[in-house]
Amino acid sequence: MASQTLEQLGVSAPDALEELFTRLTGALEQEAARLTASGGADALEALRVRWLGRKQGIARAITDGWLKGAPPEMKRIIGQRLNALRTTAERVLAEKQTPAATPEAGSDASAGGPGRTIEGIDVTYPGWRRQTGARHPLRRAFDEMIEIFLSIGYSIEQGPEIESTYYNFEALNIPEDHPSRDDQDTFYIDPKTLLRTHTSPVQIRTMESQSPPVRIIVPGRVYRRDSPDATHSPMFHQVEGLAVDTNITFADLKGTLDHFMKEFFGPQVRTRFRPSFFPFTEPSAEVDISCLFCQGGQQGCRVCKGSGWIELMGCGMVDPAVFAHVEYDTSHYSGFAFGMGVERLAMLKYGVPDIQLFYQGDIRFLRQFL
Numbered sequence: 535m536a537s538q539t540l541e542q543l544g545v546s547a548p549d550a551l552e553e554l555f556t557r558l559t560g561a562l563e564q565e566a567a568r569l570t571a572s573g574g575a576d577a578l579e580a581l582r583v584r585w586l587g588r589k590q591g592i593a594r595a596i597t598d599g600w601l602k603g604a605p606p607e608m609k610r611i612i613g614q615r616l617n618a619l620r621t622t623a624e625r626v627l628a629e630k631q632t633p634a635a636t637p638e639a640g641s642d643a644s645a646g647g648p649g650r651t652i653e654g655i656d657v658t659y660p661g662w663r664r665q666t667g668a669r670h671p672l673r674r675a676f677d678e679m680i681e682i683f684l685s686i687g688y689s690i691e692q693g694p695e696i697e698s699t700y701y702n703f704e705a706l707n708i709p710e711d712h713p714s715r716d717d718q719d720t721f722y723i724d725p726k727t728l729l730r731t732h733t734s735p736v737q738i739r740t741m742e743s744q745s746p747p748v749r750i751i752v753p754g755r756v757y758r759r760d761s762p763d764a765t766h767s768p769m770f771h772q773v774e775g776l777a778v779d780t781n782i783t784f785a786d787l788k789g790t791l792d793h794f795m796k797e798f799f800g801p802q803v804r805t806r807f808r809p810s811f812f813p814f815t816e817p818s819a820e821v822d823i824s825c826l827f828c829q830g831g832q833q834g835c836r837v838c839k840g841s842g843w844i845e846l847m848g849c850g851m852v853d854p855a856v857f858a859h860v861e862y863d864t865s866h867y868s869g870f871a872f873g874m875g876v877e878r879l880a881m882l883k884y885g886v887p888d889i890q891l892f893y894q895g896d897i898r899f900l901r902q903f904l
């Protein structure tokens with residue numbers, strides 16, 4: 535009946551049209567029901583061609599024959615009911631498309647996937663490829679640093695990222711008016727609570743709960759109110775170090791960090807200590823390493839700006855004012871401390887040009903560390 539025009543069928547009123555579609559749908563469902571009994575992929579394909587076939591299917595015939603010249607009201611009904619009929623046909627076909635109806639598909643047909651076709655499984659189709667993960671480059675840098683310090687007798691300590699002003703500042707001899715207390719640099723939660731701006735508060739927490747000798751490193755997250763750019767991020771990572779014992783000298787500090795740099799960057803690397811200032815160490819120093827990229831200062835190296843040295847971290851001998859806060863006896867004990875930025879060291883070692891790459895989770899970046 536679909537090959538006849540509506541006129542030939544004597545259908546001119548919406549009611550009669552609706553009735554016609556209801557009969558068509560009924561016929562489709564009956565046909566599908568009979569299919570279960572006979573089964574087989576050929577019968578299924580025949581049903582598909584009869585109803586949905588692109589050239590001579592019933593749906594096609596309705597589109598071609600009934601829509602043309604029909605008044606708008608009728609067109610609307612034809613459009614809606616034809617869509618519904620198509621959906622029914624597709625559903626019926628999908629339901630019958632089971633391993634039972636297509637024996638050659640094998641039992642894997644229900645597994646789905648791109649290899650599934652109306653005929654069954656295309657065994658030549660490539661399988662699913664799962665991407666393997668990798669350690670994040672920061673995790674890798676942490677692990678390499680930790681390994682070096684564990685091998686020379688340090689243990690790992692941790693502390694809270696939400697810290698009190700006492701541990702982050704006071705106990706570290708950072709006075710009220712010191713610039714690093716400025717709102718510009720610190721995320722405050724309330725006047726006495728903040729996100730730690732460095733890992734140094736864990737020095738205090740450790741010394742409060744342990745007596746010397748102390749040899750610890752503190753890997754962890756720190757926060758500063760910096761705008762993100764290629765070298766800044768409001769959250770980054772540090773590794774803090776602290777050694778307290780009898781007879782600890784600046785030479786021990788130099789030896790330890792020189793050893794660390796050679797292990798981390800390679801035996802060709804040299805270190806240099808420049809006088810500096812931190813409220814919690816005295817004397818204090820900045821540690822530079824010889825430029826990894828131009829091996830010592832040929833003109834025009836972008837990384838060391840032609841100086842031959844790269845500034846890497848802060849360190850110094852623990853200030854007696856700090857020992858006083860934790861009641862360590864300064865006549866018996868001395869110590870050194872250092873703090874380094876993990877991103878900075880990782881960028882230099884792995885050649886990462888932009889700190890933001892560490893935080894974006896871009897698989898193209900991360901896959902380079904497999």
Ligand code: PHE
Pocket residue numbers: 731732733734774812815848849850871872873874
């Ligand atoms: N806490 C200092 C910083 O974040 C680094 C440091 C640690 C310096 C220990 C000296 C001793 O910049």
